[in-house]
Amino acid sequence: MYKIVEKKDLAPNIISMDILAPRVANSAQPGQFVIVIVDEEGERIPLTICNYDKEKGTVNIVIQAMGSSTKRIVALDEGDYLKDFVGPLGRPSDYVNEDIEEVKKQKVLFVAGGVGAAPVFPQVRWFHEHGIDVDVIVGAKTKELIILEDEIKEVAGNLYIATDDGSYGFNGMVTGLIEELVVNQGKEYDLVISIGPMIMMKFVCLLTKKLGIKTVVSLNPIMVDGTGMCGACRVTVGNETKFACVDGPEFDGHLVDFDEALKRQAQYKKEEIELAKRGQEKTCTCQHGGVHNG
Amino acid sequence: MDRFKRVPISVQDPVERASNFDEVCLGYTEEEAMAEAKRCLNCKHHPCVGNCPVGIHIPRFIKHIAEGEFEEAAHVLAEYTALPAVCGRVCPQEEQCEQVCVLGIKGEAVSIGKLERFAADWAREHNVEVGKTKEKNGFKVAVIGSGPAGITCAGDLAKEGYDVTIFEALHEPGGVLVYGIPEFRLPKEAVVKPEIENLKKLGVKIETNVIVGRTVTIDSLLDEEGFHAIFIGSGAGLPRFMGISGENLNGVFSANEFLTRNNLMKAFREDYDTPIKVGSKVAVIGGGNVAMDAARTALRLGAEVWIVYRRTEAELPARVEEVHHAMEEGIKFEFLTSPIEIVGNEDGWVKSIRCQRMELGEPDASGRRRPEPIIGSEFEFDVDTVIMALGTSPNPLIPATTAGLEINNRKCIVVDEDGQTSREGVFAGGDAVTGAATVILAMGAGKQAAEGIDKYIKEKYGEKANA
Numbered sequence: 188m189y190k191i192v193e194k195k196d197l198a199p200n201i202i203s204m205d206i207l208a209p210r211v212a213n214s215a216q217p218g219q220f221v222i223v224i225v226d227e228e229g230e231r232i233p234l235t236i237c238n239y240d241k242e243k244g245t246v247n248i249v250i251q252a253m254g255s256s257t258k259r260i261v262a263l264d265e266g267d268y269l270k271d272f273v274g275p276l277g278r279p280s281d282y283v284n285e286d287i288e289e290v291k292k293q294k295v296l297f298v299a300g301g302v303g304a305a306p307v308f309p310q311v312r313w314f315h316e317h318g319i320d321v322d323v324i325v326g327a328k329t330k331e332l333i334i335l336e337d338e339i340k341e342v343a344g345n346l347y348i349a350t351d352d353g354s355y356g357f358n359g360m361v362t363g364l365i366e367e368l369v370v371n372q373g374k375e376y377d378l379v380i381s382i383g384p385m386i387m388m389k390f391v392c393l394l395t396k397k398l399g400i401k402t403v404v405s406l407n408p409i410m411v412d413g414t415g416m417c418g419a420c421r422v423t424v425g426n427e428t429k430f431a432c433v434d435g436p437e438f439d440g441h442l443v444d445f446d447e448a449l450k451r452q453a454q455y456k457k458e459e460i461e462l463a464k465r466g467q468e469k470t471c472t473c474q475h476g477g478v479h480n481g
Numbered sequence: 482m483d484r485f486k487r488v489p490i491s492v493q494d495p496v497e498r499a500s501n502f503d504e505v506c507l508g509y510t511e512e513e514a515m516a517e518a519k520r521c522l523n524c525k526h527h528p529c530v531g532n533c534p535v536g537i538h539i540p541r542f543i544k545h546i547a548e549g550e551f552e553e554a555a556h557v558l559a560e561y562t563a564l565p566a567v568c569g570r571v572c573p574q575e576e577q578c579e580q581v582c583v584l585g586i587k588g589e590a591v592s593i594g595k596l597e598r599f600a601a602d603w604a605r606e607h608n609v610e611v612g613k614t615k616e617k618n619g620f621k622v623a624v625i626g627s628g629p630a631g632i633t634c635a636g637d638l639a640k641e642g643y644d645v646t647i648f649e650a651l652h653e654p655g656g657v658l659v660y661g662i663p664e665f666r667l668p669k670e671a672v673v674k675p676e677i678e679n680l681k682k683l684g685v686k687i688e689t690n691v692i693v694g695r696t697v698t699i700d701s702l703l704d705e706e707g708f709h710a711i712f713i714g715s716g717a718g719l720p721r722f723m724g725i726s727g728e729n730l731n732g733v734f735s736a737n738e739f740l741t742r743n744n745l746m747k748a749f750r751e752d753y754d755t756p757i758k759v760g761s762k763v764a765v766i767g768g769g770n771v772a773m774d775a776a777r778t779a780l781r782l783g784a785e786v787w788i789v790y791r792r793t794e795a796e797l798p799a800r801v802e803e804v805h806h807a808m809e810e811g812i813k814f815e816f817l818t819s820p821i822e823i824v825g826n827e828d829g830w831v832k833s834i835r836c837q838r839m840e841l842g843e844p845d846a847s848g849r850r851r852p853e854p855i856i857g858s859e860f861e862f863d864v865d866t867v868i869m870a871l872g873t874s875p876n877p878l879i880p881a882t883t884a885g886l887e888i889n890n891r892k893c894i895v896v897d898e899d900g901q902t903s904r905e906g907v908f909a910g911g912d913a914v915t916g917a918a919t920v921i922l923a924m925g926a927g928k929q930a931a932e933g934i935d936k937y938i939k940e941k942y943g944e945k946a947n948a
Contacts, residue, residue, distance in 0.1 A: 210696050219695075224652055230746060230755040231652075256754050271652040273690035411746070411755075414650050414692055415876050416718035417738035423729060428722065433878065447729055450829035454731045458756030 189272040197334040200252045209244030211274045217310045218280030222413045224271035225259045233410045235306035249305035293377040295321040300383025312342045320344030330355035389445035404440035485588020488517040495809040502664040514599040518547035528581040534925030537561040555604030559611035563636035569598025572921045612683045615642040619946030623708040628656020629920045630714030630911025633927030639683040648691040660745040694878035710906045717912035721871045727823030732831035736775040736870035760865030767870030768797040791819040791852040899933030
């Protein structure tokens, strides 16, 4: 059992939790994820690690209530327990193991969509701790769904906000803002790292390919075990089948078959709706599961 | 009574069981078990013992059953195995103990497996305490993986007085016993859980949700957590795919995914959250026990099921009993058939599967006749789900994160005759070493490694750890 030591509301239906899991906190690196099971009947849900404190032994996750299991997690309070919390899973981001002098030479732009801002945060902080300023775009449907703005601002070079309805920051999608920065303002980037809904990452990649900027995406396919034993999370990258849970979750976005990935992600939509009905929920708009996943 | 004929065992009716997940084989009653046990000739040279990978003294426990001393029978089993209720159910006895039973020469071998199961079930139902451990010696051993190899190794070391901790990546201990083998062959609550509880009674600690290679490493266990030795029993859990077109369509699953959803995550139960997709027509590719398990699971979830296998019935690697059960339940078999493409519809879902017919050619390296395609025999049949049960290989995570751990070209960990790897103090066994094999072979390897670890630690550190 894993104790919830702190719970915070970030936005409507989006909460942040610090979970006491010393072994996970001790080994976590940027880019990795955990798998959570809320209770005996719960499913295994992958969630990207959003922060970790090795001294306190805590790991932070951010969850958007979408399906049955995520709603049950969000309903828990400080002092309650999650049944299972396993990780860190997946490969750390590539730059973690690269020569830091080489990393410093690159101009990096992070592009986060929705709750994707949460997993982007520890990555931006990693760059900040290594003395590197990176630019960050955070996009959401509307102003009240922008999360972690202050936290990211503190560790980023420049933070740009985009809202689909123009209620805050740039009026439009994150792709529009990338074009604005690169094409209109003449900013130069060597690397884009994008985390958010699959459909957003697809369009970011289509644009950056045109602009000639290398792009890394953190894929969020359906997962079960998260350790490489089932292949539920398989994706086609550069014409090869990869298991996102062990070979990723980060891949070269220009090599990912997003259309296949999007279809595979919708595989359990019908079952999700059934499950939601059973739990007397009105609708289910989700990808199966959680924030960065499921 | 005819000494050459087995006492029959009751099973659930095939029509009824095809729609439930209850155990198929119902086991012997006390009277039936005693009658079957009395068939044993108690031969002096007892060839059955030599053919049991963990060397159970079979005539000894059977004699106790014949005399109605069921508790004593359970004690004999406990000397050799931590998982008698499991092995009695899932071992391929026809290739092991029962294959060499002297009665088998003129008639039917003694039902050793069913008697082992009976004794273990009886002991559990009557709360018989079976575990005895020696005084603690102060040495710490870490066991990676809680499948049959790890459980056996941990149990044997605990009995010798070691302080044993098992690290398990999933949220439930048991390995393939919980995620792979379905309820209708091996009930989880009634059979697997109590055997794992017995292990805890021996003092073995189990930490679930720890992935060695990610959460901790072999080196951190040795250097920071003070373990004197490590046993790697991480299995062979990496599924194989065929590499044919259409394998990433929706509706194509590895048997591991399909079975994990159903068995570990209990997707067949309405009150559990994990969904499972089974269409109305399912093709299971492969002919091993995993293929039978996947096919019979799909059937129970309401589908019409075909097994597609490239050789003939005679070469099926699955247990005869399981093939027989599958056929009784209405699974259809397409022998000498191999898929060449999975065809999808415009929404990305499986629509059909294209196959070709095969014929058997010359024997290959394994001694089995190699299937060769018949030119022009391609055909297509409509299915909406395809389950790939083509075998598995060891997960590369531990070798990739452990410096100096030698693996062979099949990604299996290399060990010496004591079970020790190329890293001092690090032992391995089971499917991680052999590639996918059987529960009982993994147990044999776990037992052997426990002896190797005992020898290694005592030679290096003496009989007791310094306090």
